[in-house]
Amino acid sequence: MKILIAYTSKHGTTAECARILAERLGVSNEIDLVDMKKRSADSAGKYDTVIIGSSVRMAKVSKQVKRYIKDNKEALADKQCAVFLCCGFPDEFEEYVDTQFPKDFKPSLGYHCFGGELKPEKVRGLEKLLVKAIRSSITGHDFEDATYTGSLPEIIPEHIYMLSDKIMNR
Ligand SMILES: Cc1cc2nc3c(=O)[nH]c(=O)nc-3n(C[C@H](O)[C@H](O)[C@H](O)COP(=O)(O)O)c2cc1C
Incomplete structure (x- = not known):
């Protein structure tokens, strides 16, 4: 096929x-x-x-x-x-x-x-900020906390x- x-x-x-x-x-x-x-x-x-x-x-x-x-x-x-x-x-x-x-x-x-995935390390510039903001809106964790993976997609x-x-x- x-x-x-x-x-x-x-x-x-x-x-x-x-x-x-x-x-x-x-x-x-x-x-x-x-x-x-x-x-x-x-x-x-x-x-x-x-x-x-x-x-x-x-x-x-x-x-x-x-x-x-x-x-x-x-x-x-x-x-x-x-x-x-x-x-x-x-x-x-x-x-x-x-x-x-x-x-x-x-x-x-x-x-x-x-x-x-929402991985700030894969994203550059303003989009990195956006990804971090989306992450914290999901997790309720600190804006800079890139290590939390609990409920992230x-x-x-x-x-x-x-x-x-x-x-x-x-
Ligand atoms: C700038 C930006 C905007 C996004 N907008 C949405 C969105 O509107 N809805 C959504 O479910 N995910 C959104 N995401 C999350 C992406 O869909 C997710 O990170 C996806 O894994 C990206 O796949 P890719 O790496 O193949 O582009 C957005 C991500 C970025 C960086």
């Missing part, structure tokens, strides 16, 4: 999830892993299965992901397709799906939340495995 995993990632979390997915699916499939911030993905028509991933920033998914779905809508409707998101507020996942994707775009393998490997199993068992 020929599989496209096309994603965008700002600080590496979505890229890491895409890599884990590719590693699991690559055992018995041909995988094209494409960072859409670096190059465009080929048209969906070339693949049996298309997986699209984006992180959420300021409640939005990336413009490259939106564009790919718009440009390939008909081809995607005819094949195995899934979308996954990485976000700092997994509780808002349904809201992101509702607001960020066309109502008539219903990927056959569904929408998936792979969790997210993380990648959810089980959700990645669930999607890869779903694809392999079809």
